Amino acid sequence: MSRKREHEAEKENSERWLLTYSDLITLLMIFFVVLYSMSKVDAAKFQAVAESLNKALSGGVPAKMEVSTSPSGPSLIQTGTPSSTTTVPGKDKDPSKTTDTDQAAANVGQGNTDAENMSIEAIKAKLDKFALDNGIQSKLISSMEERGLVVSIQETLLFGSGSADITNRAREILKSISTVLGSASNQIRVEGHTDNLPIQTAKFPSNWELSVIRSTNVVQILQSAGITPSRLSAAGYGEYRPIASNDTIAGQGRNRRIDLIILRSKYDVTEPTNQTAVSGSLAPVLIP
The missing domain is CATH 1.20.5 (Single alpha-helices involved in coiled-coils or other helix-helix interfaces)
Known part of the structure; x- marks a missing residue:
């Protein structure tokens, strides 16, 4: 057993x-x-997601991501022979076959062109001369950065201490500046900054509110002076983007400022447009 x-x-x-x-x-x-x-996705949705991510992460022109097509539908996996637009490493593309679309993409991608540099340099020269002629060169300072021309205006030239009301003299100065800025088509971002001294009033609970209201008030002056509203945007950074130490009175004075940023055209892709606002492409796209 x-x-x-x-x-x-x-x-x-x-x-x-x-x-x-x-x-x-x-x-x-x-x-x-x-x-x-x-391997099967909606080609349109995937393209929208790819472009949105590239805009947000790179700040440049969105690289076109191709989605191959097979008899069973769009696929992320390339099948068959390479398309005619595929660039083969080590081989140059025939210049005679360059399309208008390719040339436009190259021009936008370059962004920092000689013509645009000359235009921005001309704006800087005019603003520097304006500041010198009016004896405000220590309070209206322009500088070139990667993102474009930065025109820094000290607080004492525009507002009273702890106030967002623009003085009459400041209105005339801003209108004169707007005539110079109106010669270009670049986007203009108005940024408000403060020092680190706390403020707590019924109108301004913190430096955040003070910096934002100041920048929006400047935007309204520029718009009323003829700058196209779609070129303008406002931002407030409070005390958190200093350019000098807040340990000294002089440093605090430099930090209390309004910056006018004349953005280079290559940053246009990061700015929302009327088309994106209507189509709702800024909303997140989910791939089923």
């Missing part, structure tokens, strides 16, 4: 490999199903 039981136990143990084998087959099937489902 004992020999029979040992034989049956040995037979049961010898068939346990079937369980492992069936589990493996099941996992492989699930794996390939997942791969197949990931």
Whole structure:
């Protein structure tokens, strides 16, 4: 009897490999199903997501991500032979076959063109001369940065202490500045900054509110002076973007400022447009 039981136990143990084998087959099937489902996406939605991510992360012109097409539908996996637009490493593209679209993309991608540099440099020269002629060169300072021309206007030239009301003299100065800025089509961002001295009033609970209201008031003056509203935007950074140490009175005075940023055209892709606002492309797109 004992020999029979040992034989049956040995037979049961010898068939346990079937369980492992069936589990493996099941996992492989699930794996390939997942791969197949990931290979099929909505081409339009994927392109929108790719462009949105590239705009947000790179700050440049969105790189076009191609989605290959197969008989079963769009796929992330390239199949078949490369398309005619595929660039082969080591081989130059035939200049005679360059399309208008390719040339436009190249021009926008370059962004920092010689013509634009000359235009921005001309604006800087005019503003510097205006500041010198009016004896405010220490309070209206322009500088070139990667993002464009930064025109920094000290608080005492525009507002009273702890106030966002623009003085009459400041209105005339801003109107004169707007005539210079109106010669270009670049986006203009108005940024408000404060020092680190706390403020807590019924109108301004913190430096955040003070910096934002100051920048929006400047925007309104520029708009009333003829700057196209779609070129303007306002931002407030409070005390958190200092350009000098707040440990000294002189440093605090430099930090209390309004910056007018004449952005280079390559940053236009990061600015919302009427088209994106209407189409709602700024909303997150979910891929089913």
